Amino acid sequence: MNAIPKGKVGLWAGAAAALVILPLAWGAPYPMHIMITILIWSFAYTSWSMMGRFGLVSLGHGGFMGVGAYVTALAWNNLGLSPWLGIPLGLLCAALLALVVAWPCFRFRITGHYFALVTLALSGIVLQVIVATRGLTGGSLGYTPDRVPGGSSIIAFQFTDKATWYLIALAVWAAGLVIWYAVERSMMRYALEAISEDEDAAAAAGVNVTAEKLKITVISAMMTAMSGALYCQYQMFVSPDTVSGISVSLQMVFAVVVGGLYVALGPTIGAVITILLGEALRIGFGPSAVGWDNLIYGLLLVVFIIFLPQGILGSIMGALRRTPARASA
Amino acid sequence: MGFLDIFLVEALVNGLLLGGVLALLALGLNLIFGVIDVAWICYAELVMFGMYAMYYFAVVYGLGYWIAAPLSIAGVGLMGVALHLLVISPLLASAPINQLLATGGVLFFLQSLATVMFGIDFRNLGIRLPTIEVADVFISYARLLAFGAALAGMVALYLFLTRTYVGTAIRAISQDRQIMALMGVDTRRIYVITSAVGGALAGLAACLLVLQYDVHPFVGLSFGPITFMICVMGGLGNMIGGFIAAFIFAEIISVGGLYLDLEWGYVFAFVFFIAMMFVRPEGLLARRS
Numbered sequence: 001m002n003a004i005p006k007g008k009v010g011l012w013a014g015a016a017a018a019l020v021i022l023p024l025a026w027g028a029p030y031p032m033h034i035m036i037t038i039l040i041w042s043f044a045y046t047s048w049s050m051m052g053r054f055g056l057v058s059l060g061h062g063g064f065m066g067v068g069a070y071v072t073a074l075a076w077n078n079l080g081l082s083p084w085l086g087i088p089l090g091l092l093c094a095a096l097l098a099l100v101v102a103w104p105c106f107r108f109r110i111t112g113h114y115f116a117l118v119t120l121a122l123s124g125i126v127l128q129v130i131v132a133t134r135g136l137t138g139g140s141l142g143y144t145p146d147r148v149p150g151g152s153s154i155i156a157f158q159f160t161d162k163a164t165w166y167l168i169a170l171a172v173w174a175a176g177l178v179i180w181y182a183v184e185r186s187m188m189r190y191a192l193e194a195i196s197e198d199e200d201a202a203a204a205a206g207v208n209v210t211a212e213k214l215k216i217t218v219i220s221a222m223m224t225a226m227s228g229a230l231y232c233q234y235q236m237f238v239s240p241d242t243v244s245g246i247s248v249s250l251q252m253v254f255a256v257v258v259g260g261l262y263v264a265l266g267p268t269i270g271a272v273i274t275i276l277l278g279e280a281l282r283i284g285f286g287p288s289a290v291g292w293d294n295l296i297y298g299l300l301l302v303v304f305i306i307f308l309p310q311g312i313l314g315s316i317m318g319a320l321r322r323t324p325a326r327a328s329a
Numbered sequence: 330m331g332f333l334d335i336f337l338v339e340a341l342v343n344g345l346l347l348g349g350v351l352a353l354l355a356l357g358l359n360l361i362f363g364v365i366d367v368a369w370i371c372y373a374e375l376v377m378f379g380m381y382a383m384y385y386f387a388v389v390y391g392l393g394y395w396i397a398a399p400l401s402i403a404g405v406g407l408m409g410v411a412l413h414l415l416v417i418s419p420l421l422a423s424a425p426i427n428q429l430l431a432t433g434g435v436l437f438f439l440q441s442l443a444t445v446m447f448g449i450d451f452r453n454l455g456i457r458l459p460t461i462e463v464a465d466v467f468i469s470y471a472r473l474l475a476f477g478a479a480l481a482g483m484v485a486l487y488l489f490l491t492r493t494y495v496g497t498a499i500r501a502i503s504q505d506r507q508i509m510a511l512m513g514v515d516t517r518r519i520y521v522i523t524s525a526v527g528g529a530l531a532g533l534a535a536c537l538l539v540l541q542y543d544v545h546p547f548v549g550l551s552f553g554p555i556t557f558m559i560c561v562m563g564g565l566g567n568m569i570g571g572f573i574a575a576f577i578f579a580e581i582i583s584v585g586g587l588y589l590d591l592e593w594g595y596v597f598a599f600v601f602f603i604a605m606m607f608v609r610p611e612g613l614l615a616r617r618s
Contacts, residue, residue: 055426057426057429057430059433100603101603104603104606105606108606110606112424112425112426113368113425113426113428113429114561114565116426116429117368117557117558117560117561117565118561118603118606120370120554120557120558121554121557121558121561121599121602121603122603123554124554124555124558124595124599125596125599125600125603128592128595128596128599129592129596131592132589132592132593132595132596245550246550246553246554247437247550250433250436250437253430253433254430254433254434254437257430290444290445290449291440291441291442291443291444291445291546292441292445293441294437294438294440294441294444295437295438295441295442295444295445297434297437297441298434298435298436298437298438298439298440298441299434299438300434301430301431301433301434301437302416302431302434302435302438305420305423305427305430305431305434306416306419306420306431309423309427
C-alpha cells in the first residue's frame, strides 16, 4: 500500500465528485435512503475492521454503537444538550467503556477467541442496561429523540432533507476511510501487525503491546459510537435490537468478512452487498421475507469463512495483485 | 423483615435450581471446547431447536413428554454432528477466530431458519407443573425437575468420560491433540462423538427449559451469552470451573432480580463477569498457560 500514483489522483477526484453530485442530481427519496443507510453502516463496519484486521475480533461493537446512539439521544431529550455536544459525549462514554473492558483484557493477555467472548459480554451488558432502564430509555420499545418544530435544525442535528443527510453520511464515511489510511501508513500498523503475529516477540522488539492495542480499540470504539449516533439522528428512532446487542455485533463481523477484512473498501462492499440483499429480499418477497435475509446472511458467512476468508473485494484485489506480478516475473 | 427473608430464601433456592440448568448448558459447551478447541457460539440456538422439537413432538404430533424427550435429544445430537461435519471440520486447520465466526454465521442461520419454519409466535407445551411448598418457600416443580435432570446428566457425562474407552480417549485428546493421533486414536471419530454428546446435552437442556419458558426463534439470545460467560469465567474447557461459575451466576441473577428487575439481575451478572476479569483472570487463563 504505497502512496497513490499521481496519474490516479484525477481518477479519485472524479470518483469523489461523482459520489457527491450524481445522487444529489438524481434525488429520488428511496435510492437516497438506501445510499445513506449504506454509508452509515459502511462507516460502522469500517470502524469494526480497524481492530478486526489486526486480529482483535470484538463481538462488543454493538455495545459501542448503542452507547453512541443512546447517550446522544438521552442528552438531547433530558438535558437539552445539542447533539453537537451530545455526540462527543457519547464518543467519550464509548471510549471509557472500551478502556474499562479492553484494559484488563490486554493487560492479562486475553486474546483471540477469549477476547471475542469477553467482548460478547459487553454487548450483552449494554443491551440489558438499555432494557432494564426502560423508564429512561423506553426499553425494548425503542427511543425517539424529540423533534424540533419544523423538522430541521442545525443545532438539533435534525434534517428532513435526504440530500443533507446524504452529504453528512458521505463526509463521515470518507473520514472513516481517511482514518483507515492514516492507520495503514502509521507506525502503529506495523506494531499491531507484529502483535497479531506474536505478542511476545513484539514486546521483546520494544512494542508496548497493551498501549498499542488500547489505542486502536479506543479509536475503533469511538468511530462505532459515532455511527450509532449518526444512525439515531438519521432514523430518529433507535431500539436496543437495531443498535446494540449480539446480533448487531455479529452483523458487523459478517459484513466485513464478506466484503474483505484487510482492504479499505472491504467493509463498504460488505455493507452494499448485505443491505442491497436485504432490500431485494424485502421487495421481492414482501412480508413473507421475514427471516430470509438473515438466513442467507448466515449461510453466506459460513461459506465465506470456509471458502473465501479474504472476502469478495480482498480476493479480487489479491487476484489482481498476483496476476501482474506473475507476468513480470 | 421476616417477610423479606422468605423471599430471599426463595430467590436463593430458585437461583440454585436455575444454576443446575445453566451448569448443564455450560457443560456441553465446555466439552466441545475442551476436546475440539472450538467455541460453538450457536450453542443456545441448538437448544432452541431442541425446544421446538419438544413442542412439535409433544404437542403437534401428540407423542407425550417422555417419548418426545429422547427424540429431541437425539435430534439435537444429530444437529451437533451435522454442525461439526459441515462447518467445523473444514475449518479445523484455520484460525480459531474463523471457527468462532463461522458458528456465529450458524447462529444467524438457525435463528432465521426457525423464523421461516416456525414463525415468530411464542409456543409452549401447555404443561402447568405444580408448585411445591417447603417451609413457606414456594419451589416450582419444573425447576426442581430441571435441576435434578441436569445433575443426573452431569453424573452420566462424568461416568461416560471416566469409565468408558471412548470417554478416556476424549479426555486424552483434550489434554494433547497431536500426541493422541500418533497413539492411534482416530481424532475425527472422537470429534464426531464429542459433537454428538455436546449436541445431546443441548437437547437435554432443551427438554428441561421448555417446561419453564416459551420457545420462539430468539429465545437463544436470552441464555446464550450467559452460558458463554459462565464458561469463560470458569475457564473455557474447564468443566468444574464452569459448574461453579454457573451457580454463582444463577444466584446473582436470581437475587439481583429479586430486589430490582430481572434485567438488572443480568446486568449485575455481566458486570460481575467483567469485574472478575480484573480480579481473577486465572479463571480465564486456566487452560492456556
